[in-house]
Every structure is written in C-alpha cells, then in structure tokens.
Amino acid sequence: MNLATFKGGVHPPEKKELSKEIPIQKSPLPDKVVVFMQQHTGAPAKPVVEVGQKVKTGQIIGEPGGFISAYVHSPVTGTVTEVKKISNIIFGKAVEAVVIQRESEDEWELLPHGDYEKFSKEELLDIIKKAGIVGLGGAMFPTHVKLNPPQDKKIDTLIINGAECEPYLTIDHRMMLEKSEEILIGIKIAKKILGVNNVYIGIESNKKDAIEFLKNKWKGQVIVVPLKTKYPQGAEKQLIYAITGKEVPRGGLPMDVGVVVQNVSTMYAIKEAVVDGKPLVERGLTLTGEAIKRPGNWWVRIGTPISWIVENLGEGFKEGIENVKVLMGGPMMGIPINNLDTPIVKGNNGITSLIPEEQRGTFCIRCSYCVDVCPMGLQPYLLDLLGKKRKYDEAVEVGLLDCIECGSCSYVCPAKIEHVKTIKLAKKVYRALRGGKK
Ligand code: SF4
Ligand code: SF4
Structure with a gap:
C-alpha cells in the first residue's frame, strides 16, 4: 500500500486492540448531567434556563455568546437544579454550567429537518448552527463557522479526518465501519455547503478494514487515502500535507490553501441534525486504558460525569492499581482529570485510564530528539526553556504560536520534560498580555 505522510512525528504503542473490535453500544441515560456553557472554541454560551425549569432533550439551554460560539442543548428530559460556575479543566477556568436532574425517558425537542437536498446552503448552515455542532475530533471549533469561510478564501477540497492517530482511541474507527451511510450523508451536506467536488478521507494504515470497506462503499464519491500510521498524522496541517502536498503557511489556516478539514464524527452529527432534527446532545467515545475493567466504545450523553461512565459502563477500575491516571482524550493530547466528577x-472522543508512569521532569541533555520529531519544524526544548524563563516574545519569534500541542516532543524526551504544559501556559500568558490578540 502506498502510504501518504508528513515529516517528523513519533510511533507510540498503538494499544487500539483493547477496544477496536468492540461495536459502539448505547449507554443507559445518566440520572444527572452537568452541561458546560463553554464546550467550544470562542465565546461561552449564555444560559437561557432557570433553576426549577423543566427541559426536554434537545431543548436549547445556552445561546451563543458571540460570532464564534455555539448553542448548547439539554441532553436529557428533566428539571434544571443548578446554574452556576464550575471549574472546567479543558479551558482551565470556571465557566457557567447547567445541572439537570433527569426525570424520564427522552421527550425530544427537534430542529426543523428533512431531505437535505431541498435545503439551501444558508438553511443548512442555520440548522448546523442551531444544532450546536462543533469539531468532534477534539478541536471543538463551531462547525457552521468553519463551513462558511470568508468569501476571499476559495475552497476547493474537503478532507474528512479518519486518521485517529491518538493511541488507544477507536471511536472513529468504529464509526467508519458502523455508520458509513450516515457519515456519507453528512459529507454530501458539507459538500453542498462548500460547493466543492474534491473529497478525500485520510485513514491510518492500522485501520485496514475501514480503508477497504470505505473504498468499496464510497466508490466514486470520496477518495480514500491510506496514511502511514504515525502520530500526529491526524493533525490538520499534517493531514493536508499528506493528502494534497499543500503546506499551510506559518500562522495560517487550512482555508488559506483552499481546504476544509472535518472529522468523521462531525459528519455524522451533521446528518443527525439536518435529516433527523437532533441537536448535538450525545457522541461516541472510547472508554479504554490498562486500568479499566471493561474497555469499549459507547454513545454517551454530553454532560455525563466521567465517574458515572467508569462505574456504569467500564465496571470500574481494576483492583490493586493505585493512583490511576485518567485522561479526557488519548495519552498524547488528552487532558489529565483530577476530579472524576468532571462531565464529558x-x-x-475518549476516556483513557492509565497505570501511573514514573515521575517526569529532569533536565535537558540537548539530544535534539524533540527537534527531530516535531511535525511543525520547531525547537521544543527552546520553547520550553523560553516559556519557563517567561521570555514570551522570544518564544513567539521561534514559533510558540505554531505549536499544535501534539506532545510528540514530550513523548520522545529522555529527560521526560513536559514541553506541552509549558507551551500551553506560555501561549495563554502571551495572549493575555497582548489583550487576546495574536
Ligand atoms: S513543539 Fe509543539 S508541535 Fe512540536 S512536537 Fe512539541 S507539541 Fe508537537
Ligand atoms: S528531547 Fe528532551 S532532552 Fe532531548 S533536547 Fe529535547 S528537551 Fe532536551
């Protein structure tokens, strides 16, 4: 197989065998959900419900707080018990959340929906916006904005991201095998909105069954590109380069080279919204790792606490393991969770439970392994050093803002330096000092 790829990257153990053969199962409904008003890039949504109010599944509970923002919906049918600020580990700050006690099975409040071919581009974008759809690969950028680039950006190519390069995670793999018809409808809708004819899907070579299946199933509609299995093959810029040979300029976006990238699960969510009227209130995720008793792939309601998922779907952690490390996401880009009541x-796209590893953080021996693997051509050891010395302007000059936070540098570092932690903090401080401007 001729495999497309990019320069740099790492080969962590894949660990997909824990869950890749397990079909996606529907989770029972949780009794309580905690729904953040910020689950997307951009301005937080504003809560539009009050304590004591009855809500239906799919009812709007948060309205966009700006141009780049997203609607938020109730994932269950029940009563609002709290509206308050709760610490949100993803955004590193306390944000407004709506707590809902479930009282019955679903009573749905649906969006306008139907045959997608009858809707105009504007109507489709409006449904996607009202459905609160954001990038489900992890980036959480509002999809209606991404599918509607400024007029001076001519888009000619849509790339569907089926790489799933994060170790352990298998939900996109299962989606491609189990939901190919729905995903294809989502792709047709995105194609219509963007007005493009070139559609590719990139899939890593460790998912041979999905590659062969989709080549056959989507023949003549989507070009299936097998990719080398290498992390971070699914990062947007690396994926675009591997498939089209185009390089997104430094500081630029995919639309600067005429490309829009969308994740397979996002395509599924678009189909659900436009054809079935369902806003984004649940998603597929992988529950995995060496510490969980029962790994699997699940449909889970947004706002379900991780502790509930671990106990009810994963049958808890294995006995005799102390200090299980739980990540929201996979081991390379996942966010460590210190409070298991954190809701999804x-x-x-995943919850990964790992057996604790040895301590990190000795000193740099200038081996340059981190430089060799950086897919963005940066000097991670230098970014770490400048970040720690608070020399933010200098760090920006050597590419701080180009870092895609993939974690490849930390993965190969013999000194176990956690570059990404320093880089993320440095970016945050730099942007705060610059008043939010880049
Ligand atoms: S510096 Fe950034 S882009 Fe480069 S390897 Fe490290 S995390 Fe990835
Ligand atoms: S891999 Fe680690 S030890 Fe080697 S140069 Fe980079 S930061 Fe230093």
Whole structure:
C-alpha cells in the first residue's frame, strides 16, 4: 500500500486492540448531567434556563455568546437544579454550567429537518448552527463557522479526518465501519455547503478494514487515502500535507490553501441534525486504558460525569492499581482529570485510564530528539526553556504560536520534560498580555 505522510512525528504503542473490535453500544441515560456553557472554541454560551425549569432533550439551554460560539442543548428530559460556575479543566477556568436532574425517558425537542437536498446552503448552515455542532475530533471549533469561510478564501477540497492517530482511541474507527451511510450523508451536506467536488478521507494504515470497506462503499464519491500510521498524522496541517502536498503557511489556516478539514464524527452529527432534527446532545467515545475493567466504545450523553461512565459502563477500575491516571482524550493530547466528577463535553472522543508512569521532569541533555520529531519544524526544548524563563516574545519569534500541542516532543524526551504544559501556559500568558490578540 502506498502510504501518504508528513515529516517528523513519533510511533507510540498503538494499544487500539483493547477496544477496536468492540461495536459502539448505547449507554443507559445518566440520572444527572452537568452541561458546560463553554464546550467550544470562542465565546461561552449564555444560559437561557432557570433553576426549577423543566427541559426536554434537545431543548436549547445556552445561546451563543458571540460570532464564534455555539448553542448548547439539554441532553436529557428533566428539571434544571443548578446554574452556576464550575471549574472546567479543558479551558482551565470556571465557566457557567447547567445541572439537570433527569426525570424520564427522552421527550425530544427537534430542529426543523428533512431531505437535505431541498435545503439551501444558508438553511443548512442555520440548522448546523442551531444544532450546536462543533469539531468532534477534539478541536471543538463551531462547525457552521468553519463551513462558511470568508468569501476571499476559495475552497476547493474537503478532507474528512479518519486518521485517529491518538493511541488507544477507536471511536472513529468504529464509526467508519458502523455508520458509513450516515457519515456519507453528512459529507454530501458539507459538500453542498462548500460547493466543492474534491473529497478525500485520510485513514491510518492500522485501520485496514475501514480503508477497504470505505473504498468499496464510497466508490466514486470520496477518495480514500491510506496514511502511514504515525502520530500526529491526524493533525490538520499534517493531514493536508499528506493528502494534497499543500503546506499551510506559518500562522495560517487550512482555508488559506483552499481546504476544509472535518472529522468523521462531525459528519455524522451533521446528518443527525439536518435529516433527523437532533441537536448535538450525545457522541461516541472510547472508554479504554490498562486500568479499566471493561474497555469499549459507547454513545454517551454530553454532560455525563466521567465517574458515572467508569462505574456504569467500564465496571470500574481494576483492583490493586493505585493512583490511576485518567485522561479526557488519548495519552498524547488528552487532558489529565483530577476530579472524576468532571462531565464529558462535545469534543471528548475518549476516556483513557492509565497505570501511573514514573515521575517526569529532569533536565535537558540537548539530544535534539524533540527537534527531530516535531511535525511543525520547531525547537521544543527552546520553547520550553523560553516559556519557563517567561521570555514570551522570544518564544513567539521561534514559533510558540505554531505549536499544535501534539506532545510528540514530550513523548520522545529522555529527560521526560513536559514541553506541552509549558507551551500551553506560555501561549495563554502571551495572549493575555497582548489583550487576546495574536
Ligand atoms: S513543539 Fe509543539 S508541535 Fe512540536 S512536537 Fe512539541 S507539541 Fe508537537
Ligand atoms: S528531547 Fe528532551 S532532552 Fe532531548 S533536547 Fe529535547 S528537551 Fe532536551
């Protein structure tokens, strides 16, 4: 097989065998959900419900707080018990959340929906916006904005991201095998909105069954591109380069080279919204890792606490393991969770439970392994150093803002330096000092 790829990257153990053969199962409904008003890039949504109010599944509970923002919906049918600020580990700050006690099975409040071919581009974008759809691969950028780039950006190519390069995670793999018809409808809708004819899907070579299946199933409609299995093959810029040979300029976006990238699960969510009227209130995720008793792939309601998922779907952690490390996402880009009552959010494609590893953080021996693997051509050891010394302007000059936070540098570092932690903090401080401007 001729495999497309990019320069740099790492080969962590894949660990997909824990869950890749397990079909996606529907989770029972949780009794309580905690729904953040910020589950997307951009301005937080504003809560539009009050304590004591009855809500239906799919009812709007948060309205966009700006141009780049997203609607938020109730994932269950019940009563609002709290509206308050709760610490949100993803955004590193306390944000407004709506707590809902479930009282019955679903009573749905649906969006206008029907045959997608009868809707105009504007109507389709409006449904996607009202459905609160954001990038489900983890980026959580509002999809209606991404599918509607400024007029001076001519888009000619849509790339569907089926790489799923994060170790352990298998939900996109299962989606491609089990939901190919729905995903294809989502792709047709995105194609109509963007007005493009070139559609590719990139899939890593460790998912041979999905590659062969979709080549056959989507023949003549979507070009299936097998990709080398290498992390971070699914990062947007690396995926675009591997498939089209185009390089997104430094500081630029995919639309600067005429490309829009969408995740397979996002395509599924678009079909659900437009054809069935269902806003984004649940998603597929992988529950996995060496510490969980029962790994699997699940449909789970947004706002379900991780503790509930671990106990009810994963049968808890294995006995005799102390200090299990739980990540929202996979081991490379996942966010460590210190409070298991944290609820899942729209961009949450997995929960990975790991056996604790040895301590991190000795000193740099200038081996340059991190430089060799950086897919963005950066000097991670230098970014770490400048970040720690608070020399933010200098760090920006050597590419701080180009870092895609993939974690490849930390993965290969013999000194176990956690570059991404320093880089994320440095970006945050730099942007705060610059008043939010880049
Ligand atoms: S510096 Fe950033 S882009 Fe480069 S390897 Fe490290 S995390 Fe990835
Ligand atoms: S891999 Fe680690 S030890 Fe080697 S140069 Fe980079 S930061 Fe230093």
